[in-house]
């Protein structure tokens with residue numbers, strides 16, 4: 332046995348933001364400006380971390396000066412879309428209502444929200460329907476939000492991964508993390524905690540290159556830590572059984588399909604969707620928003636591949652599209668096109684469904700106040716799929732409410748958590764000191780295979796039962812055998828434990844949703860049951876998962 336002993340560090344905060352992505356930084360900015368002692372714990376580096384790391388370009392919002400005084404048509408339109416269907420109307424209302432304030436703030440801080448001096452409505456809409464996204468130039472958003480956070484006196488701790496929350500029976504009182512740079516365990520004592528750890532990627536195989544775990548459409552450091560921590564602490568999760576899939580250029584897994592202006596065509600040049608026949612910078616080809624598995628279906632039936640064809644786009648139109656793709660974190664892809672001398676007007680780009688890379692649409696159940704079901708615990712952003720605007724708006728709201736709650740509160744004593752802290756340290760040292768064992772990668776790959784085989788394209792009672800058995804065996808073996816050669820690998824091991832937790836919960840909730848809905852496809856319950864158009868809420872009770880159906884307030 333080795334003899335690594337991890338150092339300990341204690342940190343106190345009024346508001347602890349776990350995750351320094353868009354939601355986490357917005358929460359920190361707001362909490363700090365309201366006078367709260369605010370700390371951000373970020374696994375990577377806030378300058379370039381998370382799904383917004385290298386930019387985004389579509390911001391969902393309601394702007395009275397553009398959309399008119401009546402917000403309701405926009406709320407209605409949103410509620411019909413993928414995200415709206417599973418949210419209370421009051422949540423969507425608040426989101427849209429507060430979005431104008433954030434658009435203006437970002438513009439003031441130097442994130443260009445206008446194009447040529449005005450708001451540019453674009454994308455994610457059918458021709459003729461209201462457009463509620465604006466184009467914005469988000470390339471430097473993370474650097475700017477980091478600056479704003481520091482300017483208000485909040486502390487940013489980069490390279491700190493939090494992996495568990497501390498509770499006292501009344502609510503959340505802190506968190507445990509590791510600093511992979513300084514190789515130390517960090518104990519946070521906090522009056523309130525905000526989860527902003529993003530999505531749950533790396534649960535399913537990387538979409539186009541399964542051998543490369545990190546070639547993912549969204550940030551590969553977002554692995555559902557928030558969902559796992561919230562569940563273990565006793566907070567509610569919601570609709571994690573319903574997955575989403577997305578599409579984009581083949582082999583370069585990258586979000587950004589809504590910015591491509593071309594027409595999707597089959598190999599004979601026939602458009603595959605009914606919406607457009609010519610390139611269009613404003614709408615693109617909306618078929619990709621509605622029927623994301625079209626590429627998969629074309630492939631299965633031998634009619635593919637399907638190409639994004641920009642033929643007919645003017646020089647100006649191409650430059651415009653490249654401008655937004657560049658701002659949307661697609662600089663690597665654009666460099667590749669340049670290096671290879673590819674003009675997408677002459678050589679259409681093959682698109683595909685990133686069909687392996689499912690991720691949960693639901694997650695930590697937070698309301699329009701950013702509050703979870705647990706006292707002292709808030710959440711925002713992709714903790715419950717929300718895009719850039721959801722992250723910015725609810726990050727801001729969560730920061731505001733967490734700071735208000737922390738005001739006048741005493742710092743919690745964490746004496747009650749001493750045993751838990753020592754147990755966590757012992758477990759981590761054990762993983763570090765193991766001389767023989769398996770690597771995090773082996774466990775992550777095995778988990779992805781199980782998730783895909785049993786909860787991927789098709790689910791059923793028998794498949795789910797068999798998969799759950801396999802997953803639980805893997806979970807036990809991972810606990811018994813993972814080893815880490817350094818703090819960085821330890822972080823990856825802890826991620827895998829969280830991924831296993833989230834994976835197990837997906838199985839349990841998927842068994843309960845006895846219908847087919849979206850990409851939750853159950854041939855044993857082959858239709859969408861209107862009576863189950865509800866939230867499936869899951870929480871830990873008496874040591875195990877308990878579930879409850881709740882109506883959606885439309």
Ligand SMILES: Cc1cc2nc3c(=O)[nH]c(=O)nc-3n(C[C@H](O)[C@H](O)[C@H](O)COP(=O)(O)OP(=O)(O)OC[C@H]3O[C@@H](n4cnc5c(N)ncnc54)[C@H](O)[C@@H]3O)c2cc1C
Nearest residue numbers: 350352353354374380381382388389493529712713718719
């Ligand atoms: C290329 C690309 C283009 C996109 N374009 C758009 C767009 O135009 N419009 C749009 O609406 N959306 C877009 N998205 C999605 C959008 O970026 C995300 O929805 C948004 O970033 C979510 O913000 P978040 O703060 O919830 O999560 P993230 O921005 O992903 O931040 C989460 C942060 O938490 C950190 N973290 C994770 N776990 C831990 C832990 N345990 N401890 C500490 N830190 C942790 C991560 O490192 C990360 O920094 C795009 C995504 C990509 C990748």
